[in-house]
Amino acid sequence: MTMNHGEGCLAGAAGLDPAVALFHSLSDGTRLSIVHRLACGEARVADLMGELGLAQSTVSAHVACLRDCGLVQGRPQGRQVFYSLARPELMDLLASAETLLAATGNAVALCPNYGTDSIATSDTNEGVRA
Template sequence: MRYHRRMAMTTDDCGSVRPSTNLSPAAALFHGLADPTRLAILQRLADGEARVVDLTGLLSMAQSTVSAHLACLRDCGLVVGRPEGRQMFYSLTRPELLDLLASAETLLAATGNAVALCPNYGTRSRTGATIDAEETGR
């Protein structure tokens, strides 16, 4: 509930309650984290540095796909690359990201993964059906 306490609410002339802070950066962060491949990359990087070749083997994806996801995470400021010779080693930029991912796991466990039933974003939605097909090979 810390997030809720930090998010100040105001009431407009019509009585509608609205957040008094700009939530666009938070929405952008969660949008960046909304992809299963990017989450898998972050989960791997939580264990330490990795090269693109390490991630392609783990994820069974093309180098170009993994590189595109790493570029997204880098552009969001969530990962950083460290060159060593001709290789680039990627790592998380902020330890707070581990706290966020751990909190998400705790929330999912507490809700019994009820978010998977969400008609818009759950595993049975259009996006989720694609994810299910990719995971199961169907």
């Protein structure tokens, strides 16, 4: 998907499917934490468990999701697998997101649908958001 100013303004939703999948893969806080950690260098699931304070099954499932999306890759070494970011462009995307968040101030955090307050309430309303 290439988005240039003035081009693609009438693109159908189907043309946006890959972008939707990308942003959905990064929409989970655990997966985003894993991506941020892997930006500092490769890590094993055991390393991520200790640093993020999560169960092995949780970390493994999220790493598998990121791997299936082509964002993370594994390097086997003996019985261990060291994970790293598969695409350095992902860091450019995250840097752009940080710039956008800085520019919008609290607007995103205060969003009634996806803001930080809505996340806590959505836990009690299953099925509201994917």
